[in-house]
Structure formats: C-alpha cells, structure tokens
Amino acid sequence: MVEVHLTVDAETIDVLMKLKILYDNEALPGFKAGWGFSALLCPNDGAILFDTGGDAVRLDFNARKLGVNKSKIKACFISHRHADHTGGLEWLDDKTEVFFPGEYNQSFDEIETLYFTEPFEEQALIYKKIMLIGCSHPGIVRIARVAFERFGKLKLIAGGMHLFGTPEYRIESIAMELRKFTDKIAPCHCTGEKGKRIFQNVFGSRFIDAKAGTVIF
Numbered sequence: 478m479v480e481v482h483l484t485v486d487a488e489t490i491d492v493l494m495k496l497k498i499l500y501d502n503e504a505l506p507g508f509k510a511g512w513g514f515s516a517l518l519c520p521n522d523g524a525i526l527f528d529t530g531g532d533a534v535r536l537d538f539n540a541r542k543l544g545v546n547k548s549k550i551k552a553c554f555i556s557h558r559h560a561d562h563t564g565g566l567e568w569l570d571d572k573t574e575v576f577f578p579g580e581y582n583q584s585f586d587e588i589e590t591l592y593f594t595e596p597f598e599e600q601a602l603i604y605k606k607i608m609l610i611g612c613s614h615p616g617i618v619r620i621a622r623v624a625f626e627r628f629g630k631l632k633l634i635a636g637g638m639h640l641f642g643t644p645e646y647r648i649e650s651i652a653m654e655l656r657k658f659t660d661k662i663a664p665c666h667c668t669g670e671k672g673k674r675i676f677q678n679v680f681g682s683r684f685i686d687a688k689a690g691t692v693i694f
C-alpha cells in the first residue's frame with residue numbers, strides 16, 4: 478500500500494485523525510486518477526465521505542487500496558450536483574446517509590456545513606476547522622471568508638478550487654487572500670496544475686500536495 482504521510486502540528490493531529498483522498502484528477506502511483514473529487518474523513522468512530530468522484534469503479538479501486546471499509550461510512554455529503562462529484566454514489570452502502578446541499582440538519586456531532594445557492598446549490602463541510610470543498614463554484618475566497626467569520630481561522634482547506642482557467646495573477650491574489658483564512662491548504666481537482674504550483678509558492682511548507690491515494694494525518 479502506498480501512503481504518503483504528511484506531518485502536521487500536534488494540534489492538527491489531535492483533531493484530524495486521517496483525511497484520505499479517494500478520488501482526484503491526479504493520483505499517486507498505484508492509484509487511479511479521474512476527473513472528480515472524493516475525500517474521506519476518518520475520526521475515531523466511523524467515517525464521513527465528502528463527494529464520490531466521477532465513477533464507482535475508480536472510487537472502489539482507490540478506497541480498497543486505502544483499506545476503506547465502506548460499511549463504516551455513516552454519512553456522505555455531496556458538495557453539489559455535478560457528475561464528477563456524484564458519479565460514485567452507487568458505490569455507497571445502503572446504510573450510509575446521504576446529504577445533498579441544503580439537506581443537512583446538524584445531526585452529527587461537530588460536523589457543520591456551509592450552504593450556498595449561487596451560482597447553484599453547493600455545500601462545504603467543516604469538521605473541527607478542517608474544511609472540505611467540492612468545486613468552489615460560489616468562489617473559494619467567498620467560501621473561506623464565510624467559514625472564517627463563523628469558525629475563526631481554519632486549520633486546513635482541501636478540495637477543488639475551480640481555478641484551472643483563471644489567470645496566474647488572479648490565482649496569486651486568491652492564494653494570498655486565503656492565507657488569512659487557513660493555516661494549511663491542499664488544493665485538488667479543478668484547482669488545476671498551474672493553481673497548485675502557485676499555491677505551493679504562496680503557502681510554502683503549509684501547502685499539502687494531495688491527490689488520489691494521499692493520506693493526510
């Protein structure tokens with residue numbers, strides 16, 4: 478099994494047991510890449526899935542390789558209704574509760590969602606100051622600012638930031654802005670290669686290079 482162990486500070490280890498990237502545009506050797514995103518939060522008891530990637534076959538392949546037992550997934554949050562985030566829904570165990578944007582009623586301890594309706598329904602998930610995002614269609618800076626105003630400075634933002642068509646100077650100012658709202662950043666999916674490179678420059682050692690197969694502790 479290929480695992481990338483990224484070292485974070487003791488406080489983050491305390492709150493974030495493990496975050497496994499199950500589906501992403503890029504993959505570590507031995508994992509399958511595909512356009513889409515899915516990540517699994519693994520606190521002490523049971524796991525929480527965020528998005529399901531673009532298809533069940535690759536999601537299943539990567540999840541097995543990371544030792545994921547899908548019957549332990551108590552809930553799945555779908556960031557928004559785009560096929561690169563809902564494509565693996567059929568993979569889920571029947572018992573897993575699924576929450577589309579606007580449906581969550583704070584029924585799980587310490588899991589919060591931020592709900593946006595523009596340009597269409599999308600939600601971000603927050604677990605103990607770790608924020609997961611799907612495509613960030615409402616705008617990553619806007620989402621992060623709302624999170625910051627509600628929860629204070631975040632420990633980590635992970636997911637798609639939809640910057641693949643954005644000019645470099647804009648991405649740079651977005652990255653600078655995001656530094657105020659989060660300590661660490663793991664841009665994935667539709668952030669794009671150029672975006673990831675710029676985030677790496679701006680965040681330095683607080684940048685996490687995450688792709689399918691990555692396990693963040």
Ligand SMILES: [Zn+2]
Pocket residue numbers: 513514559561562611612637666667
């Ligand atoms: Zn997407």
Ligand SMILES: [Zn+2]
Pocket residue numbers: 557559612614
């Ligand atoms: Zn999308």
